[in-house]
Every structure is written in structure tokens, then in C-alpha cells.
Amino acid sequence: EAGVTQFPSHSVIEKGQTVTLRCDPISGHDNLYWYRRVMGKEIKFLLHFVKESKQDESGMPNNRFLAERTGGTYSTLKVQPAELEDSGVYFCASSQGIVDRGEKLFFGSGTQLSVL
Amino acid sequence: AQSVTQLGSHVSVSEGALVLLRCNYSSSVPPYLFWYVQYPNQGLQLLLKYTTGATLVKGINGFEAEFKKSETSFHLTKPSAHMSDAAEYFCAVSPLRGTYKYIFGTGTRLKVLA
Numbered sequence: 001e002a003g004v005t006q007f008p009s010h011s012v013i014e015k016g017q018t019v020t021l022r023c024d025p026i027s028g029h030d031n032l033y034w035y036r037r038v039m040g041k042e043i044k045f046l047l048h049f050v051k052e053s054k055q056d057e058s059g060m061p062n063n064r065f066l067a068e069r070t071g072g073t074y075s076t077l078k079v080q081p082a083e084l085e086d087s088g089v090y091f092c093a094s095s096q097g098i099v100d101r102g103e104k105l106f107f108g109s110g111t112q113l114s115v116l
Numbered sequence: 117a118q119s120v121t122q123l124g125s126h127v128s129v130s131e132g133a134l135v136l137l138r139c140n141y142s143s144s145v146p147p148y149l150f151w152y153v154q155y156p157n158q159g160l161q162l163l164l165k166y167t168t169g170a171t172l173v174k175g176i177n178g179f180e181a182e183f184k185k186s187e188t189s190f191h192l193t194k195p196s197a198h199m200s201d202a203a204e205y206f207c208a209v210s211p212l213r214g215t216y217k218y219i220f221g222t223g224t225r226l227k228v229l230a
Contacts (some may be wrong), residue, residue: 004159039224042120043206043220056217082178091159095216107152107159 025094
């Protein structure tokens with residue numbers, strides 16, 4: 001079974017440019033999460049999809065970030081325009097259900113974004 | 117505000133020695149608690165979790181952790197370190213039961229010395 005796949009693994013862009021990160025969750029997983037780790041600090045929650053709906057986007061930093069999950073399958077996270085402070089590792093994770101039912105959360109290996 | 121504190125961003129132990137990685141949390145309600153490990157160029161993998169029941173939780177690769185409510189702690193231990201344990205370890209809480217909206221600690225990088 002394929003795991004959570006993220007593309008690209010690394011991205012280097014100039015300040016002001018646009019970048020789109022993609023996440024393919026495990027097939028059949030309704031729940032999809034985005035997290036971000038900035039400069040060795042803690043990993044922070046960005047948002048949570050249930051199928052194609054945004055369940056919780058309270059962690060999105062500002063309106064330069066746009067997440068979509070059309071059709072409830074893969075998700076994209078677009079940053080436009082990118083700023084220096086957006087540099088970090090962006091993780092995607094997916095689960096079939098919720099913690100209470102013993103469901104596990106599976107993480108992708110992340111996208112390292114560097115904004116110069 | 118809820119938070120997770122991991123004492124020591126870098127910990128070094130000798131091979132065969134005890135591994136102790138500390139995690140303290142603040143939460144207004146008893147949270148679910150997790151430890152994750154990240155090996156180079158890989159995603160985070162679940163080591164163990166505490167939701168309810170027995171406070172001593174055993175995980176994969178010989179790791180275990182004990183939930184101590186009075187100390188608001190969830191320290192991770194392993195009796196004997198192996199070279200393959202070298203990785204970064206993250207403690208996380210899920211204050212909203214039923215979701216994976218984690219609050220993570222800043223991580224502890226474990227180095228195992230031969």
C-alpha cells in the first residue's frame with residue numbers, strides 16, 4: 001500500500017513567486033492534514049480537510065496561503081506571493097478515521113520550501 | 117494556551133545506555149498524548165500513544181512512555197539505546213479529542229554514540 005506522497009520534496013523560489021505543494025493521501029483516507037515546521041521550531045497545524053471540505057483552517061497563517069482538495073482526493077497548498085518567513089518543511093498527513101477509534105495518522109516525508 | 121515542552125533539543129547517549137526524552141504539556145483537559153519519530157528524509161512515524169486506560173504505554177522498537185497526570189508529563193524511555201535509534205523525536209498532544217489537530221513540541225534530536 002502506498003503511503004502519503006508529497007511533491008516536490010524540495011522547492012527553492014524567490015520572494016514574491018508562487019509555489020504549489022501537492023499531497024496525495026493514502027487511498028480511501030477522508031481526513032487530510034497540513035502541518036508546517038519553520039526553522040527547527042515546533043511543527044504547527046495549518047488545516048484539516050474531511051473529504052473535500054475544510055473542517056478547520058484555524059492554523060493558516062494568512063491569506064497568502066490557499067489549500068484545496070477538489071474531489072476529496074489529493075490536496076494542494078499554494079503560497080502566493082511567497083515571503084521569506086514561509087520557508088520551512090510542509091508536512092501532509094492522512095487518516096481514515098479519528099483517534100478515538102484507534103485510527104492512525106500517516107505522515108508524508110514533507111516538502112522543504114526555501115524562499116530566497 | 118495549550119503547549120508542549122520538550123527539554124533538550126539535543127540528547128546524546130552511549131549505545132546500550134538508557135534513553136530518556138522528556139515531555140511536559142499544559143492542557144485544561146486530559147489530552148491524548150503521542151510520541152513520533154522522524155528518521156532522515158522520512159515522514160513522522162508513530163512510536164506510541166496514550167488515550168485512556170493504562171498509563172504506561174509500550175510502543176514500537178522497545179520504547180515506552182508513562183502518562184503522569186500529576187506531573188503533566190509523558191516522558192519517553194528505552195532501556196538500551198541502539199545506533200538505529202538516532203533520529204528526531206517529537207512529543208504531541210491532541211487537546212481536541214477525536215481529531216489529529218496536534219500541538220507538537222520542538223523536537224529532540226537523539227544521537228547514539230558507539
